[in-house]
Amino acid sequence: MSFFTSKGQALVEYTLLVVFLLVLTSKIIGTFTSFVSDTMGNLGHVLTVHLSSGSCESECFFDGFGNDLN
Helix, strand or coil: CCHHHHHHHHHHHHHHHHHHHHHHHHHHHHHHHHHHHHHHHHHHHHHHHHHHHHCCCCCCCCCCCCCCCC
16 A cells, blocks of 8 residues: 555655746746847847947948038
8 A cells, every 4th residue: 555655645746846847947938038038129229229320430431420520
C-alpha cells in the first residue's frame, strides 16, 4: 500500500514543480518581452528625432533643413 502513496506523492510533487517552472518561465519571458519592447520603442524614437531634425554642425547633405549652416 505504501508503494501507491509514494507514487501518488511523486506525481503531485512533479506536477507542482512543472507548474512552478511554467509560472516562473512565463514571468521571465513577459519581463524580457516588455524590456525589449520599451528599449526598441525608445531607440526608434531617438533615431526618428535625430534623423528627421537635420541637425548638423559642419556639412549638411540636405539644404532644406532650418538649421542648415551652409
